[in-house]
Amino acid sequence: MDRNFLIFAALLSCGVDAKEPRFVDAGSNVTVVVGRDTTLTCRVEDLNDYKVAWLRVDTQTILTIGPHVITKNHRVGVARGSAQAWALTLRDVRPADGGAYMCQVNTEPMITQTHQLQVVVPPDIVDSGSSGEVMVREGENVSIHCAASGVPPPTIMWRREDAGIMRIGNQSVSKWSGVWLNLTAVERAMSGALLCIASNGVPPSVSKRIPLRVLCKPSAVVTQKMIGGYLGQSVLLQCKIEAYPTPSVYWTHININRIQNGSKYQTLIKSNSYKHTAVLKIDDVSRDDIGAYQCVAENVLGTARDDITLYTLATTTTSTTTVTTTRPTTVVTEPASTQPYIELDTSLEEDVKDVSDDYVVVLSQHQMQNLGKLRKPFLMGTEIQRNVFN
Template sequence: MPEPGFKDCGSRSDRTRRPEFRLGLVIRVPKMAQICFVVSLILQILRIGQLAAAATTAPTSDPEFTDSIENITVPAGRNVKLACSVKNLGSYKVAWMHFEQSAILTVHNHVITRNPRISVTHDKHRTWFLHISDVHQEDMGRYMCQINTVTAKTQFGYLHVVVPPNIDDSLSSSDAIVREGANVSLTCKATGSPPPSIRWKRDDGSKISISKNLVVSEWEGDTLEMARISRLDMGAYLCIASNGVPPTVSKRIKVSVDFPPMLWIPHQLVGAPLGYSVTLECHSEAHPTSLNYWTREDGHMIHDSEKHRAVTLPDKPSYKTHMQLTIHSLTKDDFGTYKCVAKNPRGETDGTIRLYISDPPSTSPSPVTTELSRKDWDSTAELNNSVYGNPSSLTIQNEKGAKVGSKFQSNLNEIDKSEQKSSDSDRKRNSKWPSDDNGGSGAELASSLALLYLGAAGLLAVR
């Protein structure tokens, strides 16, 4: 004869569970949908041994519920207990069930389910507590408390389990590298209860360019699509998932935009006196980061030495760099054409800078002079180097590398004599100097402008 006990009752994982107490018969339920009938039948069987004693005692009131089961919302991972309060229970029994899972959890003091997180306690048979530890999302649903009266009495309470958002990396985009002008689609998938919402922001606070005509601060939705992306769109994008259950989570997705190098030269024509030092400048944009270097007009690469000092400085945004070439103690051989070159896997480009000889500043110590401050000299030097419409990036230094003093002195008569000494032979010797639109020498025009400037300054000083 087989051992008596519960069979085919409760959740699938509980079907082979045998309770610690025996009923003396085997119950087989063909369909789990008959859960209520089964529980009621079990509770009635439990009362078989109590009927004789009940017949000899005075009649009592039927048991009834004294309070409804409270609906509870709890975050996943917490512990929770559901309370079922009854009165006049007498010899009747109380059972707990998970209605959606069609599972009998407890009967009176006994735990029926195999779930180790389930337990039951009571307060002198008045309140029966169903304990669930480390709540999982699958624990969510309706819980039924039933008393095994002739017509079973039942009531329900709902357990709502909330789960903070979690971004599923396997279903979300990772860092992306695209060509400039291509379309980009980023995806972010998140789970949680309630289902989380997704919004996108740029990590640096810049706006998101969805298309040529649509620029936004934030974008909502699982997918972020950007048309014809440019280098300005390069950077980190944040996918932020939230559902009202802390904490809000985010995923950082870096978008790199590849493009060939481009150069911008602020001063393509630079003048400097013999014996001085000068710095040439180029600004490059490239991604991936370009290889940057300087050459002479014959293609010979310039290396760092006592004569030359090449520096590449990072700029912002990260795809920009600032190239500088400093040439010390200029000689005639140093004048001519220089090239700044930038290369990366996407392409190569170069830019040309022409370095020519200019007149040095006058430093006569005559005390009866009009003083010209360094600021005024800088303005004059700028005029000298801007006469052809190309401002220079000249950094004037003396032979020892120190900057020229804060003031220069010059005599109006000496300047006049200096201009008269600009002979034809001098112009032939400096035949490489560029000329203005009227065919005159740039140095002559600059000297004239300086003369006019100093004359005006002298008149103001006399007054």
């Protein structure tokens, strides 16, 4: 038998008074967050020479007798808030401290009072039981799991990091509850991150960020199907691409199988998740540069391409001709002829080498002035073309 229990039993025969002790209050239910300190208080009236003891119910371990701590647990203490109060104190509470505690008075028969201690634990994500980065092909279904611990057991809520919509079965929702998130017919727009948020009423709530990668074959769309520029200046061609994994992107020209970076051509690609922007800069534009260009994007899932046609702008000068006869002096001024606009032919023949003339637009100075008022992207004279696309 426990030695401490024998000590307490020996004290049962201590002095007796005619007026018996009684508990002032009912037993308490105390909730404490793990790691903090807590107190269970037993108030006894007319105690006289009797002793108050605290015991752990499940183990029948005596913790304190009167003002003395019996257990060897250094976190346990006893305090007197008033003449009637006998307080059991627990420091740095642990989950195992939760349960029933009994306050006893050694009367004959013994009187007891039970107090309940609940230790609550903030939620925590269990990484070993939760999904990591998830990859799924576009159009397929995927199930993602999130495990959490805590007391009481946490609830799990899912949402997208960008607050977008998720498709679950026949529903389109912005939030979902449950340890499993079952996404249906995943689209590339779902690429990003999912947040698994665990909460149980004990702050703070916690979350886990789970990246979702949607594997999709490329798509390519140029921002302008036709674009013009001046001879000797620079022009930019732009292509919008969607693909994951990140694609290999290159440009071609009707006269060049694959354009390489150099002094004349410069390529750039900027990526954000599955969205990419490819740019081709052509310096010192000449008539050899006109014609059809192709933006090509490739990854392991497929290939996509789109066309853009480059044409050039040129100017003619306006001159005057003075005609003099032997008659009384008459001066006649006539403008030089101006070549009209040429219809642009967008269907290119692969082996036509003189096709460049079909893409040249020749303007008079007067027409250039009017065009300059209407088309801001094209600058006159020797100024640099700053932007050729919105």
